[in-house]
Amino acid sequence: MRVRLLPMGERAVVAEVVSLDEVLALHAALTASRPTGVVDLVPAARTLLVHVDPRQTALAAARAWIERTARGVDAAARPGSQTHVELDAVYDGPDLAETAALLGLGVDELVARHSAAAWTVAFTGFAPGFGYLVSDDWRFDVPRLASPRTRVPAGAIGLAAGFTGAYPRETPGGWRLIATTRTVLFDPDAASPALLAPGTEVRFRPTSPRSPSSATGAASTSPRSPSLSRGRARAAEEQGALSSGTGKTRSAASSRVPALRIVEPGLLATIQDLGRPGAASLGVAPSGALDRGALRTANRLVGNREGAAGVEVTMGGFRAVAEADLWFAVAGAWGAVRLDGREVDPYEAHAWAAGAELHLDWFAHGARAYLAVRGGLDARTVLGSRATDLLAGLGPEPLHAGTAIALAGEASLPIPPAAIAPWGVPHDDGLEVELAPGARADWFAASALRDLFEAVWTVTNDADRVGVRLDGPVLDRAREGELPSEGMVPGALQVPPTGRPTILLADGPVTGGYPVIAVATDASLDAIAQARPGSRIRFRHARAT
Structure with missing residues (x-):
């Protein structure tokens, strides 16, 4: 079988073949010989997306594995299903x-x-x-x-x-x-x-x-x-x-004593951990905290493991009351943090006495802050994660006034005696985002690729956990027509017929039919998570690794 390999950012590659029969045959062969470090295999109409964890498998090694496997595949002998x-x-x-x-x-x-x-x-x-x-x-x-x-x-x-x-x-x-x-x-x-x-x-x-x-x-x-x-x-x-995303499965939280109760969620507050990677072939997005670094930091400050579930607060306006004596920390977007009316510092662990109200005021910088509570927050677990996926309706519902949340009891380390790292106000304007090549860059005119990197792009009001729509010049196509659906990754810059890109984020679709001109690097995603409507973004080419 002949296969054409197309880049999809720094952590994925798209294997393109000529027919759906060849996709199915290649998918079966790759599944049978899947090495450690391959996070997802996502078949589509004419392509197969292979997503890797570079800490375990280099992308170059994955490309060689795909080519080697494809040479031994007979598409006419599609294996029969066992299901x-x-x-x-x-x-x-x-x-x-x-x-x-x-x-x-x-x-x-x-x-x-x-x-x-x-x-x-x-x-x-x-x-x-x-x-x-x-x-x-x-x-x-x-x-x-x-x-x-x-x-x-x-x-x-x-x-x-x-x-x-x-x-x-x-x-x-x-x-x-x-x-x-x-x-x-x-x-x-x-x-x-x-x-x-x-x-x-x-x-x-x-x-x-x-x-x-x-x-x-x-x-x-x-x-x-x-x-x-x-x-x-x-x-x-x-x-x-x-x-509806709730199901009738009883969460472990229902049998635990509530640790805190939501008074006001603000614009949006959801339970997030580090997500559920590896389920894209089932149509399930990775989800999880958009600013993963901020959640990790908040958790370390209170002695939790880095992936413990916390609250992702969007734009602020959040209030909650402790139902028991707790410890908490806030990281990410910056705004006044008040405990029973007294302002306290972010990026620092604080005692939170039972009955006291915590208030995260509207943010002055950044879009998302993370509240970690010692012990981690309990919520319904779906595919190994407590993350709320807004597009798919998986995991716990967005928080609302009156929601009671219990602790998961996952604290494993002492609270650090001092700040664990320097911190500052998050950059939410004038962002520089690195882009790696996308699978369908050849669908665009040379002027589009020039404009992508020379223009200043503005985040529109259409920005959420699914994606960030940008305003700027129209990216002209060199090729017309529709693209059969193919696998997507967080950070993909899809360009719809309007010619202005959308950056897909953690709750974005796992397949899509708009061509991807480029892909934001994994390291850039945390910064994109803090971009607010009106924020300006400039793109630059990712450094070769």
């Missing part, structure tokens, strides 16, 4: 009749062809557990809706281009909806969270709306496939709760 799933489907979608007419079929014939096809999950993306299914039995190219729906319910089964897929949770979407399943498609508490993981073979079983199987949300598997988790046999109302 087979049958999904009950009620063909009652609002677009069923219109889609059948578009394809020149009757409704019954469309249902018969869709349910008779042998489908395979080619890749996931868009949302956790959303599988893009393909079939050699399905030759139709179905156009997306001209105007996407703002709400597609969980369990809706749709068609778009040559794919079919089922929505694991309520979300906007532009696919044409032809059916519904009650099966839980993504259960973060299960050993295998995504029912429709890449490589899974799927059949749709037409079911009456009132049949027993459709009422319980049944899915069946062949004897060769793993048994379904208990979560996928839950009732339909459990699916709705899971879609």
Whole structure:
């Protein structure tokens, strides 16, 4: 197999092949020989993203491994899946009749062809557990809706281009909806969270709306496939709760004594740790603290391990009351920190007596501060992390007035007797961000690459945990057309048709269809996290390593 390797920043590479069959064959071969240090393998329509941890595997070594493995792959001999799933489907979608007419079929014939096809999950993306299914039995190219729906319910089964897929949770979407399943498609508490993981073979079983199987949300598997988790046999109302990001799984915090209670969350406050890397192939973003260095520092100040969960406070306005005697530290964005009305220093551990109110005033510099409490904060754990993922709705909900939080009991070191490092006001304007090459830089005119590095870019109001949209010159393309979805990484500069880039952050999508012109270096991401609307950014080329 011939493979073209494209750079995707300093920690990832995109392997491009000529067909989806070759993607599946290469993905199977790489999975079978995966070395230590490969964090993610993310298949897409024509590409495979390989993301590495440079502390364990050099990117050059990963490139050599991909090329060596590809030479021995026969795409025509795609390995059969060991996982087979049958999904009950009620063909009652609002677009069923219109889609059948578009394809020149009757409704019954469309249902018969869709349910008779042998489908395979080619890749996931868009949302956790959303599988893009393909079939050699399905030759139709179905156009997306001209105007996407703002709400597609969980369990809706749709068609778009040559794919079919089922929505694991309520979300906007532009696919044409032809059916519904009650099966839980993504259960973060299960050993295998995504029912429709890449490589899974799927059949749709037409079911009456009132049949027993459709009422319980049944899915069946062949004897060769793993048994379904208990979560996928839950009732339909459990699916709705899971879609909201809360689920009905009881957090350990519910059985612990609250340590603090939120009085006012400010603009946004969420529980964050260092995230859940390694689950991108399931459609799950890494999430976690946007300014990882600030969270690590705050945790060290109170004797926690660096990855303990704390509170990420956006722009300030946060108030909380201690329910027990605590120790805390604040790092990151700068603003007045008051304990029972008395101003105290950030970047220093302080005793927090029961009944006292902690107030993080509106920030004067930076966008995000991190509150660490000795012992770490307890919250619902999803895929090994307590992080809140706003785009996917995973992990604990954003904090609100009245939320009670317990301690996880994870403190392991003494509180340092003195400051552990010098600190200063975070730079939130005039930022210099290093960029490494992106996979689709050749889609842009030479003038675009010049403007990217010579212009001063401004952070717009469209800046959140998913991404930061920038204002500046239009980056002209040298190549028109749509890009098939491919893997993304935090820091990727996607350029939509408007010509102005968006920097993807920790909650960003794991696949996307806009070309990536460049990728911010990992070391730059903490600085980007502190950029506020109106902040100015200049890009420069990353130093060679």
